[in-house]
Amino acid sequence: MKNLGFVFASLMLLVLAGCNSKKEKPNLQANDVEEVADSTVYGVCGEGTSMHSLELITDTGDTLTYTILDAEADMDGMVTEGGLVSHVEGGLMAGDKVAVTGQKVDGELIADKVINVTSLLGHWTSIDKNFEIEEGGTVRSSVKAESNPWTSWKILNGRLLLNRDTFNINSLGADSLYIENDKGIYTFKRQK
The missing domain is CATH 2.40.50.320 (Copper binding periplasmic protein CusF)
Structure with a gap:
């Protein structure tokens, strides 16, 4: 009988230990981005x-x-x-x-x-944005009070990425830029 009690107690300890162990979840950082193949x-x-x-x-x-x-x-x-x-x-x-x-x-x-x-590079403004798209993937914002300024850019699969925001370029002219995503259409004029 003592052996049966010992086996039962051992099994209970194993069950409790199994319940308390946590599975390791991958620790995703805010900067982790899923890599997407670029066809550009x-x-x-x-x-x-x-x-x-x-x-x-x-x-x-x-x-x-x-x-x-x-x-x-x-x-x-x-x-x-x-x-x-x-x-x-x-x-x-x-x-x-x-x-x-x-x-x-x-x-x-x-x-x-x-x-x-080459046409995309330059200083662009709108009602609430004032930024410069620079060579090498840098965006410099001129609005100090902006809560989420764009700091980087690149072209990926024919679309413009500003930080993590992805846009279709609807029109790019000598003095105007129209970009669109699921949140709306954004219009900018070139600052000289």
Whole structure:
């Protein structure tokens, strides 16, 4: 009987010890970000760029030629209206840095989105924001009272990341920038 009591007491201790042990949960830090593969190709707009063709000299030294399609473009006799359309934001000027996302169609590179990074750089203002997008991924805010200023930027898969906020660039011109995310559309003008 004493052995049975000892076995029972030992089992109870094991059960209690198992209940008190905690499984290790991964300790996620606020700065931990899930890595996302970037399909964007970065480079410089080449001299061979024209209205419907982008010559891209990539950062790795390769030269790629992307076809730029508009809504009325004709590709192999097929009008692509409602189909493939290239979006070029910030214009195409030889020597400017650009970020391109695209796809291969019948062996030909077709641009989906072209962002002129050189045009994106600069000082932008709105009613509540006043910031400068600088070379190398830095954003400098000029509003000292801003609660959550943007401090970094990059292009990822054809979209603009400002800190952790992801935006579609709807329009990028010489003096205006329109970006959009699920919270709304944001309009900025270039400060000279």
